[in-house]
Amino acid sequence: MNFEPEAESSELKKAESAPDCEIKLSQWEGLCDWPIVFGNPNPLEIEIGCGRGMFIIKSARENPGMNYLGIEMSARFFRMLKERVKKSATQKNIRIIKGEAGFVLKKFVPGNSVAAVHIYFPDPWPKKRHWKRRLINSGFVESVRCALVPGGQLCMATDFQDYFDEMLLAAGACSGLEQIARQECAPHETEPEKAATSYERKYLIQGRVIYKATYRKVK
Numbered sequence: 001m002n003f004e005p006e007a008e009s010s011e012l013k014k015a016e017s018a019p020d021c022e023i024k025l026s027q028w029e030g031l032c033d034w035p036i037v038f039g040n041p042n043p044l045e046i047e048i049g050c051g052r053g054m055f056i057i058k059s060a061r062e063n064p065g066m067n068y069l070g071i072e073m074s075a076r077f078f079r080m081l082k083e084r085v086k087k088s089a090t091q092k093n094i095r096i097i098k099g100e101a102g103f104v105l106k107k108f109v110p111g112n113s114v115a116a117v118h119i120y121f122p123d124p125w126p127k128k129r130h131w132k133r134r135l136i137n138s139g140f141v142e143s144v145r146c147a148l149v150p151g152g153q154l155c156m157a158t159d160f161q162d163y164f165d166e167m168l169l170a171a172g173a174c175s176g177l178e179q180i181a182r183q184e185c186a187p188h189e190t191e192p193e194k195a196a197t198s199y200e201r202k203y204l205i206q207g208r209v210i211y212k213a214t215y216r217k218v219k
């Protein structure tokens with residue numbers, strides 16, 4: 001970002017005059033109608049747990065013909081995300097929801113309506129007694145499968161090998177999904193500057209291996 005006073009004030013003006021990017025669940029009854037939400041019929045991708053928004057903002061900027069929905073549960077990260085989305089020039093094709101992803105998927109996302117779901121570095125809950133708090137399990141994967149259009153993709157990444165194993169088990173047990181890619185990325189193979197998310201960048205700098213998998217909805 002350019003911090004010269006003129007550029008900064010034009011960023012602020014853009015943010016102040018932009019329409020609201022937040023979908024407030026209290027104001028929405030039943031399933032979301034994406035063409036009404038975005039004002040166009042373009043395909044929709046969802047990012048769950050966007051954190052500061054690096055992935056969703058970059059994706060929306062690079063793909064103006066797509067729509068993007070971010071779901072973020074933490075109040076602190078949601079505030080940062082909202083500010084960044086408001087200041088970016090991509091607002092037209094991004095909406096964000098503050099909420100718990102499993103609940104939002106079940107209550108507000110119509111079946112067969114999402115081209116891709118991205119989940120990067122979900123909270124790992126490293127202690128074994130906390131594993132039940134992990135987001136990705138077979139029930140959650142089934143909610144993602146329902147939301148995807150046929151051929152739609154579920155893309156996941158983590159730096160925790162045991163969580164990755166759980167992700168593979170949950171997605172592998174879902175008969176409506178097939179694996180189309182799986183990667184173990186050693187830190188020296190990827191430049192931190194090319195990371196897709198803030199956490200990926202942080203973990204590459206720390207020298208951690210990153211595990212990635214992509215599934216496609218077949219039914």
Ligand SMILES: C[S@@+](CC[C@H](N)C(=O)[O-])C[C@H]1O[C@@H](n2cnc3c(N)ncnc32)[C@H](O)[C@@H]1O
Nearest residue numbers: 049050051072073074100101120121197198199
């Ligand atoms: C470790 S951070 C990763 C952030 C970002 N994806 C990245 O790679 O930089 C995990 C994020 O997921 C959010 N999160 C965790 N569980 C969630 C849930 N059930 N629904 C929505 N967001 C969730 C957390 O608040 C946090 O912002």
